[in-house]
Amino acid sequence: MDAKEVKSTISNLEKSVDETTILKLLNILNDEVVPTEKLLRETKVGVVVNKYRSHDNKEISSLVKKMIRSWRDAVQNEKNSKKKSTASSPVSTPASSGSAASTTVPNADKSGSGPAANGKTFTGPRNAKSDGVNTTLYDNPTRNASVGALYSSLAVERDDSPQHIITIASEIESEVFKSEYSKVNDAYRNKLRSFTMNLRNKKNPELRERVLSRQIGAAQFIKMTPNDMAPEALKKEIEKLHKQNLFDAQGATEKRAVTDRFTCGKCKHKKVSYYQMQTRSADEPLTTFCTCENCGNRWKFS
Ligand SMILES: [Zn+2]
Numbered sequence: 001m002d003a004k005e006v007k008s009t010i011s012n013l014e015k016s017v018d019e020t021t022i023l024k025l026l027n028i029l030n031d032e033v034v035p036t037e038k039l040l041r042e043t044k045v046g047v048v049v050n051k052y053r054s055h056d057n058k059e060i061s062s063l064v065k066k067m068i069r070s071w072r073d074a075v076q077n078e079k080n081s082k083k084k085s086t087a088s089s090p091v092s093t094p095a096s097s098g099s100a101a102s103t104t105v106p107n108a109d110k111s112g113s114g115p116a117a118n119g120k121t122f123t124g125p126r127n128a129k130s131d132g133v134n135t136t137l138y139d140n141p142t143r144n145a146s147v148g149a150l151y152s153s154l155a156v157e158r159d160d161s162p163q164h165i166i167t168i169a170s171e172i173e174s175e176v177f178k179s180e181y182s183k184v185n186d187a188y189r190n191k192l193r194s195f196t197m198n199l200r201n202k203k204n205p206e207l208r209e210r211v212l213s214r215q216i217g218a219a220q221f222i223k224m225t226p227n228d229m230a231p232e233a234l235k236k237e238i239e240k241l242h243k244q245n246l247f248d249a250q251g252a253t254e255k256r257a258v259t260d261r262f263t264c265g266k267c268k269h270k271k272v273s274y275y276q277m278q279t280r281s282a283d284e285p286l287t288t289f290c291t292c293e294n295c296g297n298r299w300k301f302s
Pocket of ligand 1: 264265266267268269292293294295296297
């Protein structure tokens, strides 16, 4: 079917009122249209067909949903392969190609179109709105906003299906809500803030992976402290620092030295041995432990 034929078919479709004719014309379009970006853009067939997605007749609405989904996937695939072949060319502009795909075929498919078609081709970061996902799950706007925030955080650099992300996001929100005895209070807000912040951390893809793969279930996740959630790389760094500190402390005890800089408070002798140690956190001054070599008096200062 060329553009002219497509146009005349959709013009007939728009004039049709009885469901049998509508269904017949939609089936013709479904069978005959070879979905390319050029054809869809030129004929606006996607936009016209999409008007029937909420039709009372279930046969019509489900056919339309199927058609839109497969056309959109075809256009995305076309985009992706084009992008690959021109990857080295500086002329390729992902910004314009991304938006072109979404204007050619309406992005109204709430059920999601599978992982491949989403995320990568859109220029901005993914969120529930850009994925066409409904986050109005409750009467409470704060709870809905929390689900939306979790959604965008979980979606960072991910290509999981919108359905999967919304499922995980709402599970986490529900668990937090339950843990606060079904109240939206300050503790609820603080927890949500901490979880969304940690989940959307670009340096922490491991956390998103473990939560989205359910390696960490929602109930377990909401019990995690910021330290538990820290990226593996950061954890290793902390561990290394900790070991280093212990080593330094041990090293210090071996470096016990005698000096005449200190005076014993008891016998006033100046033959005092001492060592220094990190007794509190790393950024606080060292503590000096002194022993009088004459009378055995011990003291410390920092
Ligand atoms: Zn002394």
